[in-house]
Amino acid sequence: MAENNSGLARVSDFGTLQLQPALCRILDANLDRAREGLRIIEEWCRFGLQSSSLAHECKSMRQELASWHAPELRAARNTPEDPGTDLSHPQEEERSGIESLLQANCCRVEEALRVLEEYGKLYHPDMGAVFKQMRYRVYTLESNLLAYRRRHLLDQSPLYLVTSENDKLFAVVEAALEGGLTLVQYRDKNTDDGERLRNAEQLRQICHNYGALFIMNDRVDLALAADADGVHLGQQDMPIAFARQLLGPQRLIGRSTTNPEEMQRAIAEGADYIGVGPVYETPTKPGKTPAGLAYVRYASEHSSVPWFAIGGIDMHNLTDVLDCGAERVAVVRGIMDVEQPTLVTQYFLSQMNRIQTLKAVEQRNVQSHA
Numbered sequence: 271m272a273e274n275n276s277g278l279a280r281v282s283d284f285g286t287l288q289l290q291p292a293l294c295r296i297l298d299a300n301l302d303r304a305r306e307g308l309r310i311i312e313e314w315c316r317f318g319l320q321s322s323s324l325a326h327e328c329k330s331m332r333q334e335l336a337s338w339h340a341p342e343l344r345a346a347r348n349t350p351e352d353p354g355t356d357l358s359h360p361q362e363e364e365r366s367g368i369e370s371l372l373q374a375n376c377c378r379v380e381e382a383l384r385v386l387e388e389y390g391k392l393y394h395p396d397m398g399a400v401f402k403q404m405r406y407r408v409y410t411l412e413s414n415l416l417a418y419r420r421r422h423l424l425d426q427s428p429l430y431l432v433t434s435e436n437d438k439l440f441a442v443v444e445a446a447l448e449g450g451l452t453l454v455q456y457r458d459k460n461t462d463d464g465e466r467l468r469n470a471e472q473l474r475q476i477c478h479n480y481g482a483l484f485i486m487n488d489r490v491d492l493a494l495a496a497d498a499d500g501v502h503l504g505q506q507d508m509p510i511a512f513a514r515q516l517l518g519p520q521r522l523i524g525r526s527t528t529n530p531e532e533m534q535r536a537i538a539e540g541a542d543y544i545g546v547g548p549v550y551e552t553p554t555k556p557g558k559t560p561a562g563l564a565y566v567r568y569a570s571e572h573s574s575v576p577w578f579a580i581g582g583i584d585m586h587n588l589t590d591v592l593d594c595g596a597e598r599v600a601v602v603r604g605i606m607d608v609e610q611p612t613l614v615t616q617y618f619l620s621q622m623n624r625i626q627t628l629k630a631v632e633q634r635n636v637q638s639h640a
């Protein structure tokens with residue numbers, strides 16, 4: 271605090287301008303606004319994402335803001351006569367999920383910093399540059415936050431729904447999200463691009479309303495156009511390096527693999543997750559030779575990125591796949607073609623959770639007897 275305040279100069283020192291109460295109020299209000307917004311973001315970084323580096327970055331900016339909050343600025347506050355205290359936008363009253371809450375607060379901090387940058391120039395010779403630099407730090411924080419959140423959510427998703435062409439596409443996806451699903455891929459091979467993009471945008475919105483990730487199958491261009499969280503690429507699709515150039519570091523890239531060599535290559539190329547399959551023969555991918563449970567076992571011992579067993583998995587064979595070490599599965603018919611997608615999703619998730627808990631207990635017992 272002393273460091274910045276020691277350099278404080280009266281506006282009148284620089285020329286004819288007076289240190290007006292209005293200027294002090296603007297600075298006071300925006301220092302508060304920026305700190306409050308950062309605090310809201312920090313809480314999520316700390317308790318939601320459990321990222322000490324992101325939480326630390328928020329805290330460091332809050333402390334820097336506090337050091338500029340001189341007593342004379344606080345003294346200028348006049349809340350009862352401020353006509354802006356009961357102005358609120360309807361969007362402030364409703365947030366569709368964490369995503370929009372974080373985005374709104376990043377925006378709020380960036381706006382406040384921009385105000386501090388402009389009006390601060392009338393108050394202190396360093397203030398403009400300091401808050402400009404801080405605004406860029408917030409832009410970086412915002413994109414790191416999004417990237418971190420996507421990878422965190424991916425990591426926390428045991429079940430992946432890959433859609434099929436279905437008259438009730440939106441209703442089925444929403445029903446599965448109701449059941450706790452957090453990861454959806456839009457897979458559609460026959461619809462024209464315009465309709466596919468409209469479907470993708472609607473699915474992305476539905477997924478984000480539930481705090482779930484939305485991935486586009488095959489097409490990097492449509493993933494970008496629909497603002498998807500990522501893309502899923504098969505061995506015949508675009509190379510990962512090109513997709514990364516187009517999508518940037520924040521979006522997720524998944525890759526299908528059928529054998530150890532494809533797995534190692536996908537990981538080396540920077541895939542965020544991989545598909546492991548087909549585990550069983552499946553009419554959804556006719557003619558594709560199953561890789562079988564042996565490849566699931568291989569993945570459980572060798573994959574350093576999240577991986578999803580896929581192909582012919584349903585409620586009846588789920589435990590066989592989990593017993594071979596799978597912690598995540600992807601399904602098409604297993605959810606798209608059932609009568610009660612919500613219940614089936616809940617069943618998948620509870621079975622996976624139950625088996626993971628059993629495995630953890632077993633591991634703890636082995637460790638305590640070693």
Ligand SMILES: Cc1ncc(COP(=O)(O)OP(=O)(O)O)c(N)n1
Binds near residue numbers: 430487526578
């Ligand atoms: C999670 C997941 N794994 C594998 C695939 C298959 O992708 P690909 O080999 O490109 O085949 P298509 O799905 O495009 O027919 C997937 N989509 N998702």
Ligand SMILES: Cc1nc(C(=O)O)sc1CCOP(=O)(O)O
Binds near residue numbers: 526545583600
């Ligand atoms: C889309 C897809 N990819 C596979 C792979 O092995 O890469 S298997 C598959 C289809 C999975 O469908 P279902 O759950 O209906 O069997």
Ligand SMILES: [Mg+2]
Binds near residue numbers: 487488502503504507
């Ligand atoms: Mg593909």
